[in-house]
Amino acid sequence: MLILPFRVNHFLCAVDGRDVDVVLPYREPVAIVGAPSHQLGTIAYGAEVIPLIDLRQLLFGQPSARLLGTRIALVRGREETAGTLALVAEGMTISCHIADEWDPVTTTQDDPLARLGPLREFRGQPLQMIEPRRLWQLIEEVALQADGTPDTSTSHPRIESG
Numbered sequence: 001m002l003i004l005p006f007r008v009n010h011f012l013c014a015v016d017g018r019d020v021d022v023v024l025p026y027r028e029p030v031a032i033v034g035a036p037s038h039q040l041g042t043i044a045y046g047a048e049v050i051p052l053i054d055l056r057q058l059l060f061g062q063p064s065a066r067l068l069g070t071r072i073a074l075v076r077g078r079e080e081t082a083g084t085l086a087l088v089a090e091g092m093t094i095s096c097h098i099a100d101e102w103d104p105v106t107t108t109q110d111d112p113l114a115r116l117g118p119l120r121e122f123r124g125q126p127l128q129m130i131e132p133r134r135l136w137q138l139i140e141e142v143a144l145q146a147d148g149t150p151d152t153s154t155s156h157p158r159i160e161s162g
Contacts, residue, residue: 001100004073005127006089008055009062011113013128015087017095021074026066026088036142037061043086045074052086053139055130059113069093077132085132085139098122 002017022045029041029052038058042049052072056064064070071092076084098120105119105126113119116138117129 001098002095003098003122003127003129004092004095005122006071006073006092008089008113009060011128012122012125013055013089013113013130014096014122015073015075015130015132019075019077019132021076021084023092024072024074024086026070026072029086037063038139038142040088043072045086048084050074050084050086052088053135054088056089058139058142064088064090075132075135077136083136085135087135096122 003014004017004020004023005012005014007013024043024045027043029043031041032039035041038054040052040054040057043052044050054064056062067090069091070088073087073089073092074084075087102120105121113128113130116134117131120127120129
């Protein structure tokens with residue numbers, strides 16, 4: 001399996017290469033008035049206008065640094081209902097092959113990214129896989145809460161760094 005690894009805070013994360021359409025250098029988006037802080041705006045790619053989401057801002061409330069390794073990945077969910085997201089993340093500079101089959105790593109209750117996909121080991125480090133479907137769910141939850149809809153979940157989707 002081909003993966004696209006990157007960093008979100010001190011966590012090593014990745015998306016499945018089959019979900020990545022293209023990786024682009026960071027560029028400033030077109031701002032959207034009133035958008036939540038994690039939605040930096042939109043970018044145009046081909047004939048599409050795609051929302052640009054800062055993963056670090058979404059998950060930890062801090063913007064990603066604009067470094068040479070900060071890139072934009074256009075991620076398309078493989079489900080029919082999934083749309084395309086443009087994800088901003090740091091350290092998005094290489095792709096890697098990993099085994100298709102693996103034994104999942106046990107997560108702890110305090111693992112802040114566990115709801116976004118399975119955890120596995122990669123080169124001796126924990127690697128958090130991020131599934132587009134689960135990421136869309138988190139974005140929708142945050143948007144509903146921002147609209148003033150009562151939060152009926154047991155915890156806020158934004159993860160506080162500790």
